[in-house]
Amino acid sequence: MEVPPGENEKSSDDAPFVFQCAGCKTILGDTTAWVCTNETLKTITLHSVSKQVKVKNDLFTCTSPSTVDFGSSYNDLMCCGCDTTIGKLYHTTNQKLDSVRGHFSLLLHKLISYQIGSCTQTMRTSDIYEHMTLPSSFMQEMRVHMKKVQAIIVSINSRLSSVEKCLNDDDDQRDHT
Ligand SMILES: [Zn+2]
Secondary structure, X not given: OEXXXXXXXXXXXXXXXXXXXXXXXXXEEEHHHEEEEEOOOOEEEEOOOOOOEEEEEEEEEOOOOOOXXXXXXXXXXXXXXXXXXXXXXXXXXXXXXXXXXXXXXXXXXXXXXXXXXXXXXXXXXXXXXXXXXXXXXXXXXXXXXHHHHHHHHHHHHHHHHHHHHXXXXXXXXXXXX
16 A cells, blocks of 8 residues: 555655665665655655656556556656666556656665665774785885895994994093093
């Protein structure tokens, strides 16, 4: 049965859902344009959709008395990304489908959804270093640089030692005079 707008409307605290084509992931619409869901038709109805939803030209009439949309006229809706039929735009309906008339009804099984802000994967700084691999040429270059720096330090150290030794000798001589 049709669920009237308001009853299953998302609360204003909830972040909006984005609806994508299940076949090609093209974004088709989101819950900011929510009208209603219909459990019998297995559709969600939005008052506006993305430009990736194409309204096909041919107008059809539902002729099967067993369906809830019997007697309704509609255009098929198509995903521009993969040319799949993804729902219907009803022009005339019986009373039961008052709220879907003139809106875009998308078939639930043709959709995937994503809620804004539902990402949970985060990175710690340590994880970033774990995922970081440096090219071996860079590492080789770093090793050569480190050896040069080491050689310079050794040479400075030995010069410093000899200067210190000289200074000590001077002090010793001054003490004896
Ligand atoms: Zn598609």
